[in-house]
Amino acid sequence: MAVLEIKDLVAGYGERLLLRNLSFFVPAPTFIAIIGHNGSGKSTFLKALTGQIPSQGQVLVQGQPLPHRPGALARAFSYLPQKNNVAFPVTVLELVVMGLFRSKRLLDHYTAQDYSRAEDVLSRLGVHHLRHRTFTDLSGGEQQLVWLAQLMLQDSPVALLDEPTQQLDVYHKKRVFDLMASWVQQEQKTVLCITHDLLNLLPLQGCLLNLSQPHPQLEALSPETVLSHQKFLEEKPQH
Numbered sequence: 001m002a003v004l005e006i007k008d009l010v011a012g013y014g015e016r017l018l019l020r021n022l023s024f025f026v027p028a029p030t031f032i033a034i035i036g037h038n039g040s041g042k043s044t045f046l047k048a049l050t051g052q053i054p055s056q057g058q059v060l061v062q063g064q065p066l067p068h069r070p071g072a073l074a075r076a077f078s079y080l081p082q083k084n085n086v087a088f089p090v091t092v093l094e095l096v097v098m099g100l101f102r103s104k105r106l107l108d109h110y111t112a113q114d115y116s117r118a119e120d121v122l123s124r125l126g127v128h129h130l131r132h133r134t135f136t137d138l139s140g141g142e143q144q145l146v147w148l149a150q151l152m153l154q155d156s157p158v159a160l161l162d163e164p165t166q167q168l169d170v171y172h173k174k175r176v177f178d179l180m181a182s183w184v185q186q187e188q189k190t191v192l193c194i195t196h197d198l199l200n201l202l203p204l205q206g207c208l209l210n211l212s213q214p215h216p217q218l219e220a221l222s223p224e225t226v227l228s229h230q231k232f233l234e235e236k237p238q239h
């Protein structure tokens, strides 16, 4: 059974269509880089998948049509948007442990084991030292790593990430790409990751989807494919 199947997905805003009959098939857990010029519809694609904007077509996750209820949708996809805010003071560890909310009932408390899982993902991202800091005091890149840690605790089969490395330094960019590769290999997750960091894709296995192309389709990642898409994207976008 395929992990993810998308058939004739159409989405946009009013008269302006950004996704025109997008179809692809992901047979097994895979890393998929979603690339394209600014405004080519990358975030729109993830918004259509997560039901934030209306769309036509079919999306199947593990052979099942995508449910419309938000709770059931969240079990299929974990999602990290480009901008994410918290309006209340909370420590890093508290925010990360909330990634486990789907395995809890309404008034359940988080256990010592939950906190130790949260500490473990913070270590894997190299930011364990931030665990007792107030989230809103952190730098933009530090905050991005904390959101990633929270997402790693969610147990959905498909993770959707909108530019998760946008504000990171070169060390943490590489670390996050390595970690996404390990989610696929060790935890059998499928990762769809929007990115402009094409050079970080050079060592990775998986697929690439270039939404700036007239008929985007999945292509196997290889250094040659990445470099040819880099060249394509260095050309002026066609609107």
Ligand SMILES: Nc1ncnc2c1ncn2[C@@H]1O[C@H](COP(=O)(O)OP(=O)(O)OP(=O)(O)O)[C@@H](O)[C@H]1O
Binding pocket: 013, 018, 036, 037, 038, 039, 040, 041, 042, 043, 044, 045
């Ligand atoms: N709510 C909206 N209403 C109307 N147009 C919108 C809306 N949201 C986005 N757009 C437009 O749709 C186009 C695609 O936007 P989208 O955010 O999907 O691009 P993107 O490929 O993710 O770009 P970037 O690389 O800059 O993040 C843009 O031209 C944008 O202005």
